[in-house]
């Protein structure tokens with residue numbers, strides 16, 4: 001391919017600034033998925049969702065996202081295993097763990113590769129603060 005052809009090809013690619021950040025939400029609760037889809041969509045993110053860890057890991061494998069927010073307590077594959085597997089697939093993805101259960105789950109999540117965590121229930125302002133923190137870090 002000559003230089004001109006390459007230049008044409010490159011100019012067809014979407015500009016970096018035009019690309020939306022992508023986020024994967026993994027939670028077995030439909031209401032949480034719905035709230036977070038709406039919220040992150042409004043924030044300009046392209047949002048993917050999965051109902052449990054198994055689905056989340058498979059989805060991340062085919063569509064790696066910039067950020068993953070995962071619940072901990074889920075059927076089939078739970079969040080701790082999900083974090084471990086997704087961290088193996090990508091060293092750069094920002095991973096946020098969330099749970100309404102004991103803090104020790106969140107500590108384990110951080111040890112296994114989460115960048116940050118949030119306790120449920122939370123409001124979207126609190127969540128955005130965590131997202132901004134991982135994006136800055």
Ligand SMILES: [Mg+2]
Nearest residue numbers: 028071073074
């Ligand atoms: Mg759950």
